[in-house]
Amino acid sequence: MSADQRRDAVTAPGFSLNTRKTGSSGWLERPPLDHIVMGVAILAFLIAFPFFNPGYRFLSLAITTGFTAIALYGLALQFGQAGIMSVGHAGIMGIGGYTAAILANQLGIGFWLALPASILLSALAAGLVGLPSLRVGGQHYIIITFCFCALLVIALTNGGDFTGAATGLDVGPIAGPFGINLAKLRNMYYLVMLALVVSLVLTYVIVHSPYGRTLWAIRENEPLARAVGINTNFHKIGVFALSGAFAGAAGILQTYYLRHISPPLYGAFPSLYLALMVMLGGARPLYGPLLGAIIVTFLPEVGGLDPIDSRIAYGVGLLLVILLLPAGVSGGLLGLYRSMIGRQRRAEKG
Amino acid sequence: MDIFLQQLINSLSVASVTILIGMGITLIFGLAGIVNFAHGEFLMVGGMVTWLLVMAGVNFFIAMFGAMAAVGVLGYVAERTLFRFTLNRPMNGFIMSIGLSVILQNVVIKALNEVQKSIPDPIAKVWVIGGVDIIAMRAIVVAITVVVVAITYFGITRSRYGVALRASVSDQDTAALMGIPVRRYVTGVFIYGSVLAGLGGALMIALFPITPFTGSVVIIRGFAVSLIGGLGNVGGAVVGGLVLGLVDALSAQYGYPQWTDAYSLVVMIVILILRPQGLLGGTLGPRAT
Numbered sequence: 296m297s298a299d300q301r302r303d304a305v306t307a308p309g310f311s312l313n314t315r316k317t318g319s320s321g322w323l324e325r326p327p328l329d330h331i332v333m334g335v336a337i338l339a340f341l342i343a344f345p346f347f348n349p350g351y352r353f354l355s356l357a358i359t360t361g362f363t364a365i366a367l368y369g370l371a372l373q374f375g376q377a378g379i380m381s382v383g384h385a386g387i388m389g390i391g392g393y394t395a396a397i398l399a400n401q402l403g404i405g406f407w408l409a410l411p412a413s414i415l416l417s418a419l420a421a422g423l424v425g426l427p428s429l430r431v432g433g434q435h436y437i438i439i440t441f442c443f444c445a446l447l448v449i450a451l452t453n454g455g456d457f458t459g460a461a462t463g464l465d466v467g468p469i470a471g472p473f474g475i476n477l478a479k480l481r482n483m484y485y486l487v488m489l490a491l492v493v494s495l496v497l498t499y500v501i502v503h504s505p506y507g508r509t510l511w512a513i514r515e516n517e518p519l520a521r522a523v524g525i526n527t528n529f530h531k532i533g534v535f536a537l538s539g540a541f542a543g544a545a546g547i548l549q550t551y552y553l554r555h556i557s558p559p560l561y562g563a564f565p566s567l568y569l570a571l572m573v574m575l576g577g578a579r580p581l582y583g584p585l586l587g588a589i590i591v592t593f594l595p596e597v598g599g600l601d602p603i604d605s606r607i608a609y610g611v612g613l614l615l616v617i618l619l620l621p622a623g624v625s626g627g628l629l630g631l632y633r634s635m636i637g638r639q640r641r642a643e644k645g
Numbered sequence: 646m647d648i649f650l651q652q653l654i655n656s657l658s659v660a661s662v663t664i665l666i667g668m669g670i671t672l673i674f675g676l677a678g679i680v681n682f683a684h685g686e687f688l689m690v691g692g693m694v695t696w697l698l699v700m701a702g703v704n705f706f707i708a709m710f711g712a713m714a715a716v717g718v719l720g721y722v723a724e725r726t727l728f729r730f731t732l733n734r735p736m737n738g739f740i741m742s743i744g745l746s747v748i749l750q751n752v753v754i755k756a757l758n759e760v761q762k763s764i765p766d767p768i769a770k771v772w773v774i775g776g777v778d779i780i781a782m783r784a785i786v787v788a789i790t791v792v793v794v795a796i797t798y799f800g801i802t803r804s805r806y807g808v809a810l811r812a813s814v815s816d817q818d819t820a821a822l823m824g825i826p827v828r829r830y831v832t833g834v835f836i837y838g839s840v841l842a843g844l845g846g847a848l849m850i851a852l853f854p855i856t857p858f859t860g861s862v863v864i865i866r867g868f869a870v871s872l873i874g875g876l877g878n879v880g881g882a883v884v885g886g887l888v889l890g891l892v893d894a895l896s897a898q899y900g901y902p903q904w905t906d907a908y909s910l911v912v913m914i915v916i917l918i919l920r921p922q923g924l925l926g927g928t929l930g931p932r933a934t
Contacts, residue, residue, distance in 0.1 A: 613744030
């Protein structure tokens with residue numbers, strides 16, 4: 296697979312956050328003003344959301360959006376930055392979720408101690424699943440990740456009492472610090488949103504750090520990156536592990552939000568939907584994954600669609616996005632925004 | 646030993662369906678350069694069309710041709726409206742086909758329902774040969790598959806069209822300069838592969854009940870078969886289908902039946918990692934251009 300094709304495969308160039316001035320120095324550049332404004336606006340909205348009295352249904356949808364978006368940020372890192380797509384991401388989430396559930400059921404370990412374990416194990420699993428990508432690329436690798444997901448579901452279903460077989464496992468509520476009751480939906484919302492904001496900031500930092508630039512170099516021209524002394528294999532596995540860590544955090548949050556997990560949650564189809572959301576939202580713009588998660592989670596509710604109709608709608612949406620907006624919805628919006636700004640500037644210049 | 650033989654013949658009929666779908670995928674993937682994840686759904690649609698026709702009182706074998714025609718048209722429409730535009734970006738085509746498979750599956754659920762469908766045995770006879778019971782329908786499924794495989798194999802390796810097709814895979818530009826309508830060949834291969842999926846669906850519903858979710862199970866086996874054999878390699882698809890069929894039959898009989906699906910997945914992952922070009926070698930899949 297040539298570097299050219301890989302770039303084509305991801306998005307049309309020019310819409311990414313990576314189109315920064317080259318030759319910038321310093322560990323992390325200062326974010327431009329419009330990024331800061333956007334970030335503060337989103338943060339304010341996230342904090343204010345429960346005060347609009349959204350009701351139980353919308354608040355729980357918002358929580359679902361939150362942990363889905365966290366997993367999507369991991370996938371976007373892997374797909375958008377390193378250029379490797381996988382349809383096994385729900386499986387990695389499952390590793391995190393089941394780690395937490397098994398720790399809770401076997402050893403009675405609660406959320407806060409299980410959190411690092413889930414993140415670590417998911418990162419490890421993602422790194423392992425990522426190993427074949429060094430040898431086989433493109434569609435072959437996607438099929439391998441698909442097989443991994445299917446295998447995981449079979450293993451979880453046949454795991455007997457340890458994994459709860461087909462019925463799955465239950466967990467208790469999160470023991471909140473300082474007497475905060477996290478069984479209450481609004482407090483759970485704030486916990487998930489905190490995690491979401493952390494992963495947003497982490498994504499921003501990773502993309503704009505020297506590490507992000509290294510990944511960029513690998514994605515654009517792998518032989519060249521290797522020639523200038525970048526250990527491409529190491530960094531690729533690294534990005535898998537990072538993406539797995541996000542998925543692990545998402546998995547444990549999902550487990551403690553649902554309080555009951557079972558194998559079908561982590562099969563091939565949930566993975567496909569995650570891939571779909573990333574494509575729909577756009578993998579490279581910072582808010583793309585969040586937008587994808589919002590669209591997919593809220594569309595059925597807002598549009599009044601039953602689950603089957605909404606799945607058809609996702610499918611059609613995916614086709615339209617690929618054919619018309621290869622950079623995703625957020626990429627399309629970003630392009631529109633930039634062309635408007637450009638026109639304005641040209642008008643000012645006369 | 647009798648049980649083993651019976652099990653073998655049964656698995657041969659299951660392998661036939663797998664070979665048909667694997668052959669469709671191997672042709673479309675290896676020769677047309679399109680990764681169609683919705684191929685399993687094409688098969689499922691073929692089975693559903695057969696079911697509808699048989700329920701309407703049509704003879705099974707006529708319904709089979711009906712299913713082939715219907716899925717062929719489906720393939721034509723999909724190629725013309727969707728995959729045509731992503732020929733240069735196989736990755737995007739692949740993601741699009743995932744969307745297509747989600748759409749087809751849910752449209753079928755909406756149009757019919759989620760309940761499994763089955764038809765009465767088209768031929769309910771049992772032949773006893775040397776103490777081994779052979780269900781007639783299963784033997785017929787194997788026979789049909791053998792014929793189709795032979796036609797496809799000789800069509801690709803011996804006929805003018807097959808030679809032209811392989812020429813356009815190995816060098817698109819030169820083939821086009823020699824007057825081969827490359828794009829039309831891509832469409833043709835896509836339709837042919839879809840027709841095979843329709844046939845596979847019809848034969849499948851003659852053997853077992855199917856549900857709208859059958860496609861997503863079958864697709865993985867289909868990819869396994871085509872990748873094990875080598876993309877674009879018809880003989881490879883047959884070998885791959887037989888290997889998977891045998892693994893299934895033997896594990897169902899002698900291994901742990903609840904892990905049956907896992908074996909083929911593991912075989913596939915191992916082969917993909919060790920020999921990405923397939924056991925028998927094939928084209929390298931979608932062209933980079």
